[in-house]
Amino acid sequence: MLLKLDIVTPYARVYSDTIDTVVLPTKEGEVGILPGHIPLITQVQSGELRITKDGKSIAIVVGDGFAQVIGDRVSVLAQRAIEEEKIDESAVEDALKRAQDALAAAATLNPAEVEHNESIVRYSVAQLGLKRRGK
Amino acid sequence: MASTRDIRRRIKSVKNTRQITKAMELVSASKMKKAQQAALAGRPYANLMADMLASLSTHVGETNHPFLVQRPVKTRGILLVTTDKGLCGPLNANLFKLVMEIKTPTKFYVIGRKGMQFLTRTKRDLVADFPVHDRVPFNEVRSAAELMVKHFTEGSIDTLEVIYPRYKNTLIQEAKVRPILPLPSLKDFISSASYTGGSVRVPHADDREVLFEPDISEVLNSLLPFYVNHQIYQLVLSAKASEQSARMVAMKTAKDNATSLLSELTLKYNKARQAAITQEILEIAAASFTSS
Structure with a gap:
């Protein structure tokens, strides 16, 4: 089973794809999300969001915001977000x-x-x- | 009959006017496109936020978060979103009409110079005005929103409403009062949150207990103000799109009027010129007739 990840900011939809796992930077520390994670709503803090997809790892820096995990959908609502290569x-x-x-x-x-x-x-x-x- | 020189002078001035209005039309057309794009780009974000609140609302019972408590309304707090500049048709006048209808005690907060001038002229209770640039940076709107929310929680205003020109399409903008606070209940609030056009996906396949980190009240406490700020931001974006399209339409009408006036004047000018020539020929012919 795969996860569906969306990262949106007020200005654009930065990332939208199916992925294997994701690590979110939250107020309480990093949270790793695997498929089948229990529903979760949490506050995201500026930091690195790490995605694993087909064995490769992608890093996206996100600003403050919120994240929601419901079923196999992970949605990240951030003030800002940028992919590693675009920095x-x-x-x-x-x-x-x-x-x-x-x-x-x-x-x-x-x-x-x-x-x-x-x-x-x-x-x-x-x-x-x-x-x-x-x- | 007006002399040809007078008509020529008028033609020149109308031509100048047409050129200016045409330039302004083009400028606001391109600004409008940008404003529309900005308003559209915010939609997935607003939808997702509404979505999150929807999943929150199914898990919070009645809380006594200040945003959710209905108080007797003594003083309304209204944010009036107007333009900085004129020449945008009846856009501001329509907003002011709505303001004039308000008879109960109200404190006003305003975005845009036109609104500020109007409120001072009519001697209404103006608390603060905020300049917002055409690009609508989130921070400028946010300071307005946060001041109002602060006054709301302190109790100096009992509602938070926004009067703004809602952008329907390029031709139609309607003046609207949109209540923001207090939120009647989370559920109603969610259904109204879908105003951006996107559908709110309320039913989730997952009915397991949702985990909140750090805890539910903390998430609610930070998500709600955030949502209010963002909602006001969206309204201001919509107002900016309205402003630009209203101006574009007004300028287009002005340009069209100038064009038709110009063709009328040209006709008149040609007629006058022709009359003068005919007159001259007649005179010459008459003169040569008598002398021969």
Whole structure:
């Protein structure tokens, strides 16, 4: 039996395919999903989502969001998501720097913006971590 | 009869107007396409979120989450979504008509300069206004949504509603009041959540007990505000698509009017010119007739 995985963001459907297993980064730590997993709704945290499909492994970096496992459907609802090969290291570094600068001047920001920038930092760090480990 | 020079001057000015309106039509046509695409791209996301809430709702009993509690309505809280610029036909006027009908005490929050001007002019209780760019970044809408949700939970407003131009198609946008909070009950809320056009897949083949991590109330507590934010975001996207298409239609009408006016004027000009020529020939003929 295979799992059906969907990753959607407000801007696009990033991934939609049948897969063997997936590891989700959640607030409580990583959760591995195999076919026949008990129904689950959980909060996803920025990090690496790892997919195994036909013996190969694919990594996708996701932002904060939610995930739902019902039957053989895994749906991930994330603020952002990007596939490994699409990560542009310099762009990520720029984004990271901008977010950190904004956080450094946090006194003038409202809480929503602080939170937004923190989530960008987490997301960027996760992307860089994935990219650099591969080398 | 107007002199040919006057008519020529008018033709020139009408031509200029036509050129400007034509350019504006093209600009808003391309912006409209982008706005529509943005609204469409958000659909799978909204559907999936509704789907998740559906599976949540079958597992939560009645909770007393503040979003779900019906309170006596003393003050309504309304987010008015208007445009920054004019020249978009009756779009804003229709929204203002809806606002005028509200007689009960209401606090207003507004997106768009036109709405802000209207509310200050009519001296309504304007709490805050938020600038939102054409591209509609999620964050700008979110700060508006979160302020309203904060006031809602604090109790200074008892409802959260959005007045916005609903995008039906390029020609039709209707002004609508859309209640967001309080959510009447999760179930009704789910059925209304399918407004994006997608069907909500409520029945799941899997009837095993759902596991919630960290726990059900925590998931609910973070998913609900998230959903509210996103729903407001979708409405603003729809409003932007409406704005662009309303402007495109208005500009197209203006362009067409200018074109027909132009052809009328050209006809008039040619007639006047011909009359003048005939007159001249007559005069010359008469002159040579008398002298011979």
